Amino acid sequence: MGKVKPEKVGGLKPKKKCCRSSTRCVRCPVVVHRMRKLDTSDMSKKQLTKALKKARAA
Numbered sequence: 001m002g003k004v005k006p007e008k009v010g011g012l013k014p015k016k017k018c019c020r021s022s023t024r025c026v027r028c029p030v031v032v033h034r035m036r037k038l039d040t041s042d043m044s045k046k047q048l049t050k051a052l053k054k055a056r057a058a
Contacts, residue, residue, distance in 0.1 A: 006048035009055075010047040024056045031055045 004012070004026050014029035024031050034055035040048060 004051040006045070007043075009052060010038075010040060026052075027058070028056075041047055048053075 001003055009032060012032055013025055014032040015025075018028050018030055019025060031052075035052065038051055040051070043051065047057050
């Protein structure tokens with residue numbers, strides 16, 4: 001899949017099941033849900049990257 005831009009994570013189709021690893025994968029349902037909850041439209045690229053890093057931290 002390669003690198004995914006942080007602004008696109010909210011629109012991804014999540015996997016069926018969460019893997020619950022120490023750093024969650026980008027397509028994990030938990031990560032996608034956390035990124036959808038944020039208002040990403042007015043965030044800068046740096047803020048989006050930090051938000052994705054925080055969402056992936058288990």
